[in-house]
Amino acid sequence: xxxxxxxxxxxxxxxxxxxxxxxxxxxxxxxxxxxxxxxxxxxxxxxxxxxxxxxxxxxxxxxxxxxxxxxxxxxxxxxxxxxxxxxxxxxxxxxxxxxxxxxxxxxxxxxxxxxxxxxxxxxxxxxxxxxxxxxxxxxxxxxxxxxxxxxxxxxxxxxxxxxxx
Amino acid sequence: xxxxxxxxxxxxxxxxxxxxxxxxxxxxxxxxxxxxxxxxxxxxxxxxxxxxxxxxxxxxxxxxxxxxxxxxxxxxxxxxxxxxxxxxxxxxxxxxxxxxxxxxxxxxxxxxxxxxxxxxxxxxxxxxxxxxxxxxxxxxxxxxxxxxxxxxxxxxxxxxxxxxxxxxxxxxxxxxxxxxxxxxxxxxxxxxxxxxxxxxxxxxxxxxxxxxxxxxxxxxxxxxxxxxxxxxxxxxxxxxxxxxxxxxxxxxxxxxxxxxxxxxxxxxxxxxxxxxxxxxxxxxxxxxxxxxxxxxxxxxxxxxxxxxxxxxxxxxxxxxxxxxxxxxxxxxxxxxxxxxxxxxxxxxxxxxxxxxxxxxxxxxxxxxxxxxxxxxxxxxxxxxxxxxxxxxxxxxxxxxxxxxxxxxxxxxxxxxxxxxxxxxxxxxxxxxxxxxxxxxxxxxxxxxxxxxxxxxxxxxxxxxxxxxxxxxxxxxxxxxxxxxxxxxxxxxxxxxxxxxxxxxxxxxxxxxxxxxxxxxxxxxxxxxxxxxxxxxxxxxxxxxxxxxxxxxxxxxxxxxxxxxxxxxxxxxx
Numbered sequence: 001x002x003x004x005x006x007x008x009x010x011x012x013x014x015x016x017x018x019x020x021x022x023x024x025x026x027x028x029x030x031x032x033x034x035x036x037x038x039x040x041x042x043x044x045x046x047x048x049x050x051x052x053x054x055x056x057x058x059x060x061x062x063x064x065x066x067x068x069x070x071x072x073x074x075x076x077x078x079x080x081x082x083x084x085x086x087x088x089x090x091x092x093x094x095x096x097x098x099x100x101x102x103x104x105x106x107x108x109x110x111x112x113x114x115x116x117x118x119x120x121x122x123x124x125x126x127x128x129x130x131x132x133x134x135x136x137x138x139x140x141x142x143x144x145x146x147x148x149x150x151x152x153x154x155x156x157x158x159x160x161x162x163x164x165x
Numbered sequence: 166x167x168x169x170x171x172x173x174x175x176x177x178x179x180x181x182x183x184x185x186x187x188x189x190x191x192x193x194x195x196x197x198x199x200x201x202x203x204x205x206x207x208x209x210x211x212x213x214x215x216x217x218x219x220x221x222x223x224x225x226x227x228x229x230x231x232x233x234x235x236x237x238x239x240x241x242x243x244x245x246x247x248x249x250x251x252x253x254x255x256x257x258x259x260x261x262x263x264x265x266x267x268x269x270x271x272x273x274x275x276x277x278x279x280x281x282x283x284x285x286x287x288x289x290x291x292x293x294x295x296x297x298x299x300x301x302x303x304x305x306x307x308x309x310x311x312x313x314x315x316x317x318x319x320x321x322x323x324x325x326x327x328x329x330x331x332x333x334x335x336x337x338x339x340x341x342x343x344x345x346x347x348x349x350x351x352x353x354x355x356x357x358x359x360x361x362x363x364x365x366x367x368x369x370x371x372x373x374x375x376x377x378x379x380x381x382x383x384x385x386x387x388x389x390x391x392x393x394x395x396x397x398x399x400x401x402x403x404x405x406x407x408x409x410x411x412x413x414x415x416x417x418x419x420x421x422x423x424x425x426x427x428x429x430x431x432x433x434x435x436x437x438x439x440x441x442x443x444x445x446x447x448x449x450x451x452x453x454x455x456x457x458x459x460x461x462x463x464x465x466x467x468x469x470x471x472x473x474x475x476x477x478x479x480x481x482x483x484x485x486x487x488x489x490x491x492x493x494x495x496x497x498x499x500x501x502x503x504x505x506x507x508x509x510x511x512x513x514x515x516x517x518x519x520x521x522x523x524x525x526x527x528x529x530x531x532x533x534x535x536x537x538x539x540x541x542x543x544x545x546x547x548x549x550x551x552x553x554x555x556x557x558x559x560x561x562x563x564x565x566x567x568x569x570x571x572x573x574x575x576x577x578x579x580x581x582x583x584x585x586x587x588x589x590x591x592x593x594x595x596x597x598x599x600x601x602x603x604x605x606x607x608x609x610x611x612x613x614x615x616x617x618x619x620x621x622x623x624x625x626x627x628x629x630x631x632x633x634x635x636x637x638x639x640x641x642x643x644x645x646x647x648x649x650x651x652x653x654x655x656x657x658x659x660x661x662x663x664x665x666x667x668x669x670x671x672x673x674x675x676x677x678x679x680x681x682x683x684x685x686x687x688x689x690x691x692x693x694x695x696x697x698x699x700x701x702x703x704x705x706x707x708x709x710x711x712x713x714x715x716x717x718x719x720x721x722x723x724x725x726x727x728x729x730x731x732x733x734x735x736x737x738x
Contacts (some may be wrong), residue, residue, distance in 0.1 A: 013297060018289060025290040046563040055477070062474040068314060071350045105616060165349070 002031070003057050004076040004083060004155045006163050007046040007064060011037055015069040019046060022067065027055045028052065028060050031084075032152030040165060043071065046048035046152045049129075053061045061074045071090060080158040086124070086151040087111075089094060093121040129153060167338035172301035173202035176265070176327070179305040182342045183312050185236050187227060187601055188212070188265075193240025193266030196334040196465050212234060212601060212630060217650035219594035221251020222620070224560060225260050226598025229581045232387060234261045234315050235598065241267040241329075242280030246287060250588060252322045253291040258570025259385055261320035263311045264288075269435070270330040273300065282681035285326050285590075293321030301331040302338045303560045313346040313441055318353030319472040320385055353471055357488035357496050364469045364484045366441070366500040369399065372441035373464075373512035377401045378424065381408030381453050381584070382446015382470065385551055386490040389577040392445065395498055399508055402520055404432035406447050407569055409582040410508050415573025416553070421520070422529075425453040426721045427566040430528035430730060431520055433721070436461055437728035438519070444468045446490050449480040450585070459726035469493050478730060495644040528719050528732055529570055537712035539563060540639040540689050546570040546690065547609065547637060552697050555583065555607040556599045558634075560592030560616030563645035566717040568611045590619025596634040597627060607635070608697075614640040623678035635673075635697060636706045641713040642667060650718045653731075 002035070009015050016035055023030050031049040036046050036088060036107070065073045085110045092117070102121050104115055111125035126136055139145060139154070157163065170178060176199055180188070189212045192200045203211050212221040217239045235255075239248050245266040257508050269278040285295045294314050298307045304327075311323040317356045357365075369375060377399075383392050389412050396403045396419050400607025403413045404424040413420050422429030424436055436442065442464045447453070451466075454460045458480050468475075468482035469490060476485045484492055531541045544567050548557070553575050559565040559582040574580045581599060583591040595612035610617075627634065639645075647662040671681030680703050684693045690709070697705045719738070722729040730738040 008280075014295070017286070021289050059474065059478060066472065066474050068348070068351050099244065 001053070001075070002049060002051045003059065004081070004153060005048045005050065005064065006074045006155060006164065007048065007143065007164060008038070008043050008071040009046065009067070009070070010069045011042050011044040012069060016043065016046070018067050018069060019048070019064065022063055023048075023050075026059075026063060028056065032150070034152040035155050036128060038164070043165060047152070049153050054089070070147055071107045074157075074163045076155045076157065081155050083128055083153050083155040083160060084126055085129060085132055085153045086126050086134070088122065088149040089136065089139065089145060090122045090147040091139050092119060092122050092146060098143045102139065105135070105138045105142055109138070111135060132145055167339050170340050171202075171334045171337055171350065172200075172304060172332040173341055175197040175301060175304040175338060176308065176332070177202045177206055177209065177476075178340050179308040180205075180236065182305070183234075183308065185234075186208055188236045188238050189214060189227070189245055190238030190600070191217050191220060191240065193244050194334070195239065195241040195269060195329045196327070197268070197587065198329070198334050199238070200702070201334065211238070211497055212626070214594070214626050216620065218251050218590065219597075219620050219623045219626070221248045221262070221264065222588075222591050222594035223598035223601070224256065225255050225591075226264055226581055226595030227602050228260050228262060228598075229595070230556060230578050230599040231602045232529065232578070232671065234263055234312050237262065237264040238279065239264065239266050241269055241284070242282045242725075245284035246282055249287060249291070252288050252324065252590045254473040254583050254586045254591060255322040256291040256293070258583065259320050260322065261315040262322040262524045263308070263315050263689050264322060264324045266326050266420060267325060268326045268328040272330070274328065283359060289320070292324050292418060293319075295324040295326070297326050298331060300326070301333070301336060304331070305340060305342045309343050310348070310352060312348050314351065318351075334382060347665060351555060351733075352488070355486050355489045356493050357469065357486040357493040358499065361484060361486045362493070362500055365469075366485055366497060366504060367485055367506070368441050368465050368467055369443060369497070370504060370506040370508050371511055374397065374440045375401045375436055375443065375444045375508070375513075376435045376439040376441075377403040377445065378406070378436065378447055379403060379409045379412045379445040380447025382490050383409055384577045385413035386446065386471075388490045389413070391491065391498070395494055398498065400513060401443075402435050402517070403429070404435065406450070406453060406584075407582065409447060409578045410569060411444045411574035414575045416575060423569055424727070425450075426455070427717050427719065428497045429570075430526055430719055430732065431523040432729075433719075433728040433730060434523045434738075435520055437726055439464045440466045441467065444482075445494065446470060446607035448475040448478070453727075454480060454722045455727050455729065456724050464485045475535070495671040516684065517702060526732070531715075536687065538684070538690055538709060540641070540711045540715055541571050542568045542707055542713065543637065543690070544568050544611070546694055548572045550694055551607055551609070554594070555609050556603065557609050557611055558582070558592050558596035558599060560610070560612040561587045562613050562616055563641070563715070564611050564613045564616075564639040565718050567639070582708070589616040592616055593620050593623050593636065597632045599622060600632040600634050601630070604634065610634050610636045612636060612638050613645060613671075614638060614642060614667055615644045621673070624674065624679060626702070627679040633702060634729045635706045636704070638670065638708050639711045640667075640708050641671070641711050641715070643713050645713070645715075646717070648713075652716065670706060670708040674704070679704040679706055681706045681708060696725040
């Protein structure tokens, strides 16, 4: 089962490598990983999407919590939450027909055209994982994809619930 | 103005403040300044090993026997990487250790400089935590933190990397040692949750067939006396893991022996038939459980551990209790004493009757009919000669299991072995570390012809520091445990498990300045042991030629339940 873990940890050199190392050392999956500082500059926040059965996910959560740098771990999938991913995609748009098609797909999916070249459009979309994948499928149907850049999922709890120090 | 110190002096000052008495290490380019600072003081003695791996095992043995943090000092690059096996050994058995590693100067890090290795990276999966120290002024704080992390919660090794420039003797700083360490990200749980304690006590007192299964946690947390009290107040049968031996005295009437792969029949049978298992500081290792799918299907498992990751990792605990053993056992004992419920004594009598029947099978018996010396009889004789009071440090293999089975350990910290990692070469340096801590005590290294050669160079260190341990080598001219598996599972094809061209160990011991005694036949054994144990001012290397065909029994049958066992060659329980 897919899980989204939000991790607050010390913003120190080596902290990220301990998280990544833990996953590879114990043969856990990383589907995506993002990291950045928080409003508190001494803390970083990592969002990891992973998958595994309940027993594995329980171990992952405990093992991450055990790392000395880690302040808090929250399994967002257990609660109401919002998840987003940023997609940047460059597609061929050589003629009127393909430009129109790409623009149409972009409109339907509420993506944006943020740059263009002589033969290409660069698009942006912020959404959940499923919508991004459908968007890419439709683009693939209309034209050829040149380059895909995905930020990985970030997530936050709904309502007043917060993960902070 | 405060007196100021250079980085090397700050390391020494901090170690002194942390009450370190011994450092085990080996000098090299990046730590020469630190060695110079060590030279100019007398509070801390540096023990010079012959290979850094041995320094880690010595520090480890020192720690296991005393409970204190073992301290290692190595230079950058090969010095540091030579420590890796010892760090992993300590990590697997949760031994508090601080490894100070040199590093090339900060401005050269990343340039593939001479003797540069990213030791923090290399050791990351096998440490509790590690530090790249980057400023001399933070040395005391980093060391205080390293020691705090090493010894609190579930203990473990901590690596501190010290680049050469911060040890520079010409730059001076204030010495600020923190009086206590507080970390927002690290607060090991001490007290068990009251609800869980209540559930645990109700399961324990409701049990008809209770077994207490205790592990290395009892030794590490110094809770042997509390465990004994708990066992006695419940009149519960108790088994110890390999790491937990000595937690309950091996001579205690409630002791069932070790459990697991080479555990006793009564211990494994009791586990398999228990209705409630109280696991204290044990981690349901695969060498205990055998096939987890078949593990104790009828038992309610109460699992107490300071490390939540140990709980329900391999075997699902029905009643998990996270907390320090000292506190949790006290909570359990208080709640049991205060409870109106009492354990069902009638059911317990039936349970003990059943256990006695298993015990009567005398599963550790062995055949002494042949002419060749049996390894088991050597261990038993050593037990008699030392009155069961010696520190027994073991290497890894058949001799390790024979020692664990046939030398009942009366006290915690008396039995020292590499249980989790199974590191051959551990025994001799570990024994040396114990001897450093307890120079007047009898310290044995029970080893074999394979293991002893993995750190044999330390015989030189023994001479230098007068570490007069007794080496009992059960020499079977082969890698006994490998050979046993090949006999049992590979139709006797002894692929690379025999030792050709063994050295003359007597001559080797003598070459290093020690006494060597060779024993070839049973008729010589008693006299040789008597002679060896009459010598206290020299290291004695006993090279005892034992029956190479002997196997360790009992032995769990692969993929079976905890109590599916071979009792002898071809005989199942």
